Structure formats: C-alpha cells, structure tokens
Amino acid sequence: MRGVFKLKYHQTNVKKEVIAGLTSFFSIVYIIAVNAKILEDAGIPLEAGIIATVLSSLVGCLLVAFMANAPLILVPGMGINALFTYTIVGSMGLNYMEALGAVVLSGILFILVAFTKLSTILSEAIPASLKESISVGIGLFIAFIGLQKSGIVIGNSHNFVGLGDLSSPIVMASIINLIVTLFLFLKKVPGNFLISIIFGTFISWLFGIVKFSQLDADFISFDHYKNVLMSADFGKITTIPFWTAVFSMVLVLVFENIGLVHSQVNGMLQAPEKSGRSLKAISISTIVCGFFGTSPSVSTVESAAGITAGGKTGLTSVVTGLFILLSLFFIPFIKLIPDAAIAPILIIIGGLMLTNVVNIEFSDFTEAFPAFLVIIMIPLTYSIVDGIAFGFIAYPLAKIFTNNHKQLSLSSFIISLLFLTNFLLQVVH
Template identity: 80%
Template sequence: MKGVFKLKQHGTNLKKEVVAGLTAFFSIVYIIAVNGSILQDAGIPLEAGIIATVLASLVGCFLVAFIANAPLIIVPGMGINALFTYTIVGSMGLNYMEALGAVIISGILFVIVAFTKLSTILSRAIPTSLKESISVGIGLFIAFIGLQKSGIIVGNPTNFVALGNLASPVVLASLINLVITLFLFLKKVPGNFLISIILGTIVSYFFGLVRFSGIDSGLVSFTEYKDVFLSVDFGKIATIPFWTAAFSLVLVLVFENIGLLHSQVDGMLKAPEKNGKSLKAVSISTIVCGLFGTSPSVSTVETAAGITAGGRTGLTSVVTGLLFLASLFFMPLIKMVPATAIAPILIIIGGLMLTNIVNIDFTDFTEAFPAFLVIIMIPLTYSIVDGIAFGFIAYPLVKLFTNKKQQLSLSIYIISFLFLTNFLLHSVG
C-alpha cells in the first residue's frame, strides 16, 4: 500500500491515512440514508437505493484513489440527486430506468469533457454569475424539499404553499431535530450529521413515528436491488426530454465538480497536478452510477474533513470506500431512519449552498438578473432544468440589450438556443 500510494513522498503514513479515511466516512455517511430516501421518491425501492448508493460510493472512492491518488470522497451528490428525482423523473416524464439511461449518456459526455480540453473551454465560457446561481438555486430547492418532508411547509390550493400544522407530531419532531442538527453542526462536532440522524430517529420514536419492533435482524437482502441493478432503459433516447435530461446533468456535473476539485485539490491539497485525473475519475463514476441504479456522484464538500485530518493520498479514499461497504451490515437500522430525521439535514445543506451567492456581481444588472431568474425559478418551477433555462435564455438578451455582446461566447449562444428550443417544443407538444 505504501508503494502504491507513495505515502512517504506525500509526507504521510498509514496511520494518518486510516484516521483520515475514518474521519471522511463519518462526515459523509449520512448520504446513505438521505440519498436512499430521495431515490425512493423517484420510484426506486428504499433498500435498493441504499445499496446502489453504497456500491457507487465504494467504486467512486476507489476510482479517485487509483486514478488520481487523491484523498477525495466520491459519492452520489446532493443537488444532482434532486435533479434526478424531482425534475427528470418528477417533471420531465421519464421513469427512473429511463432517467438512469440519461445518467449513463451524461456520464459518456462528461468523460469526453474530462478527457479533453472541453472542461477548460466550458469553464471559461460560462459566466461565473450563472455557474454560482445554479448552486444557489439548487440549495433553495433542497431546502424546500426538506421543509416539505418535515411538514413545516404544505400545499395550499389558494396560496400554493402554506405553513403546516406546528402541533402535528411530524412537524414537532422535525423542528426538535432541526435544533439538534444545527447545534451539532455549529459546534463542529465530528460526524455531526450522522449523530443528528441517530438522535433524530430516537426523537421521532417518542412521537410515534418510528417502530423499533419491526427491525429485521437479518443480513442485507439484494432481492429488490436485482431489479434496479443494470435496469437502464434507453427507450426514450430519441426524445427531447431524454436529451434535455442528459444535457442538464452534464451541465451541473461539469461545473459543480470543476469548482469543488479546484478548492479541494488545488486549494487544500496544493496538488494541482491531480486535478485533471480527479475530474476523469469522477466522470467515469457517473457511468458506474447509472449502471448501479443511482443518481451521479460528485466530489463532496465533506472531502475537506479527510484532508484536514491529514489525508494526502488515495489510501484515505480506499479506507472510506471500504467503510461504505461495511455499512451494508447496518441496513436494517438505516432503513428505519424517518423523513423527520433527514429533513433537517436537507434544510441545512440548502443553507450552505446559498453562500455561493456572494460570488455573484449584483452591481451589474446584466449579470444579476439572469442569476436571479435561475435562483428563483428552480424552486418555484420545482425543476432545476427549467430554472437554469430561464437564466441561460435571459443572459444573452440582457447583454445584447445593453450593447455588451462582446461578453458573450459562442457556447452561451448555443446553450441558450438549446434551452429555448426545448421550451418551444414542449409548448407545441
């Protein structure tokens, strides 16, 4: 292991890498229950979604370990899973098997981008205001989903949404769990989200929302998962919604991962030579996710926990990946986690993603208005794709209206035209 990952050359040792891997795992382990819950909303059975999440995380961590020798956490990402479930499946008319087909196509396109100079070209061509607004809009969307799952926000025939019944057991449990999660998070308690899930499940039990008596003590069952594994359906590959889904996934994956890897590999690790290899590993993992039955993976922000703990090589990622595999033995407990324990995490993650708004130049209205449209339309249309479309269509218009066409790239024109064409075809249909 020392020779494979060149521990001595990286100024680290086996003990440091193992500790970093453990730290990284406990900072991100919440994704197993949270992603499984979101995939369930797409029609994927809960246990199958959990297994898919675990296997995708295992392979993702191994890919970045052996391709880039970097201590990154590659797991199905928050935000992109909301795009998969609530937009592609929920709004665009694809079932989860067809959506997995779009994931694989997006993975192939992502690989092409990662293995060529296209990643650099696209990163430079898309304005910062639009890239950052996508993260902010998705953050609001995730928080909105969390508020719905908690019962704090409910549907209303007159106002569309309204405040839920604060006296109901679901809302009370969610609010108590939100306070607990906030406390642990702000106090920077190691493994805060994992601890909050455990405590949140216990709190929910006292409100009658969890039953421990029904725990299955048996080992993990792959009965449901065999119907999800390799269940990809390309039946709608010739349709506009399918390619809109694939294109949208690529757009979010490319920009999210380029931004994350820049801060993690270049900034924290001070190893820019590993950036390109890491992006290649993440792109390959996207295809793997489609085959395994889950939304795409990203290099998560929790990677910082492992690096801060001393992780410097891919051995950290290997340890994290193996711990994900071991988590399958706790499947009965993971399946018990209620929405009231997951919702607070979604709300807080949404709040964290909102911080990207400081990178948008609101002093220039031609930058601010398209970004505003993306941010506001993603949650209001309940569609990440439609929200992005409004911003990308508006961007060239406001620049042309103010004689700033020199700030427009060919890529912006093409992307805007594709989004506009999609809107027109949907309206005609």
C-alpha cells in the first residue's frame, strides 16, 4: 500500500490517510440520500438510485486513487444531477434510460476532451463570466428545488409561485431543520450535512411525516436495481434533444471539473502534475455512471475536507470509497429520509454556489448581461440547458453591438450558433 501510493515520497502515512479518508466520507456521505432522491424524480426507483450512487462513487474514488494518486472524492455531483433529472428528463422529453445513454456518450466525449488539449482550448474559449454564471444559475436552481421540496415555495395560479402553508407539518419540519443545518454548517461541525439529515428525519418523525414502522426488514435488495443497471438507451441518438443533452452535460462537466481540480490539486495540494490524470479519471467515471444508472460524477468541493485533514494520496480516496460502499447496509434507513431532511441541504448548497457571482465582471455590461441571462433563466425556465443557451446567444450579440467582436473566439461563436440552431429547430417543429 505504501509503495502503490508513494506515502513516504508524499511525507504521509497510513494513519493520516485513513483519518483523511474518514473525514472525506463524513463530509460527503449525504450525497447518497440527496442524489437518490433527485434521481427518483427522474423515475429511477429510490433503492436503485441509492445503489447506483454508492457503486459509482466507489468506482470513481478508486479511479482517481489509482490513476492520479490524488485524495479527491468522485461522486455524482450536485447541479449535474439537477440537469439530468429536471432538464433532460423533465423538460427535454427523454426518459431516464435515454438520459443515461446521453450520460455514456457525454463520457466518451469528455474522455476525448480530457485526454487531449481540447480541455485547455475549451476552457480558454468560453468567457470567464459565462463559466461563472453557469455555477451561479445552477445554484439558484438547486435552491429553488429545495424550496419546492420543503413546501416553502409552491405553485400559484396568479403569480406562478408563492409562499406555501407555513402551518403544514413538512414546511415546519423543513424550516426547523434549515435553521439547524445552517447552524451546523456555519460552526463547521464535521459531518454537518449528515447530522442534519439524521436530525431532520427525527424532526419529521415528530411531525408525523416519517413512520419508523415502515422500516424494511431486508437490508440490501437488488430487485429494482436490475432494471436500472446497464439500462442506458441510445434509441434517440439521431434526435436533436439527445445531442443537446449530451452537449450540455459535456459543457458542465468540463468547466466544473477543470475548476474544482485546479483549485484542489494545484492550489491545496500544490501537485499540478496530478491535474491531468485526475481529469482523465473523472471522464472515465462518467461512462461508469451512465452504465451504473446515475447522473455523472464530479470532483466535489468536499474533497477539500480530506485534503485539509492531511490527505495527500489516493489512499485517502480508497478509504472514502470503501466506507461509501458500507453505506449499502443502511439502505432501509436511507429510504426513510424525507424531503424535509433533504431540502435544507439543497438550499444551502445553492447558496454556496451563488458565491461565484463575485467573479463576474459586472462593470462591463457586455459581460454582465449575458451572465445575468444565464443566472436568471436557468431557474425561471426550470431548464439548465435553456438558461445557458440564452446567455451564450446574447454574448456574441453584445460584443458585436459594441464593436468588440475581436474578443470573440471561434469556439465560443460556434457554441453560440449551436444553441441558436437548437432554438430555431424547436420553432420549426
């Protein structure tokens, strides 16, 4: 083990790596319940979503451990799972099996990007303001989904949305848990989200939302998962919506992972030689996710917890992945977790993603307005793809109108043209 991960060279030891792996596990274990709940909205049975999340997380952590020897956590990511469920399945008309087919194909394209210089070309081609606005827009979207799941925000026939019934049990339980979750997060309590899920489930039980009598006696059942595993469907590969889904996922995966890997591997670890290998591992894990039955994995922000705890090698990731695998024995308890325990986490994660707004150059309106369109249109259209499209189409127009067309790269112009073509095809049909 020491030789495989070069512990001596990295000035670490097994004890430090195990502690870092445990720290990473407790910081990210909430994703099992949260991701499965979001996949359930796409039609994937809850238990199957839990198993898919666990297995893809295990493989992702092993890939980055042995390919890059980096202490990163690879799990199905927040934001990209919302894109999968609420845009690709919810708005674009693909079922979850066809969406999984799009995940597999996006993984193949992501591999082409990660294993060549395309990652650098794409990263430099897309304006920084648009890249940052995608994160902000997705953050608002995730927070909006959390507010809906909590019942705090509901549909309104006059104003489209409105305030929910504050006296309803699910709203009261969600608000109480949101306060507790915020307290734990701001106090930087280790495993804060995991603690909030446990507390939120208990509070929901007190309000009569959860009934512990419904706890299953069987611990692990793969009955539902058999229909999800390897169910990726490529039947709509010749259609525009399928390729729009693929292109959108590649766009989000490339920008999100390049940013996260750079900040964690280059910044925190100061090991730039591991960046490229980490990105390659993530790209391969995307294909694995598609076949296992979940939305794509990303290098999560929570990786910073393990690195801060002293993790320097892939052994940290191996420990995290193995503990995630052990979570399968808690499936009956995970299935009991209600929306009131999940919603506060979505709201807080949305707020965290909003902080990227400070990186947008609002002093230049040709940069600010397209970014604004992305941010506002993602939640209002309930579609990450459509929101991104509005911003990418507006960007070249803003530059051309101000005689700043020289600031446009050929790649960004082509991407804008593709989004515009997609809209025009929708009009024709």
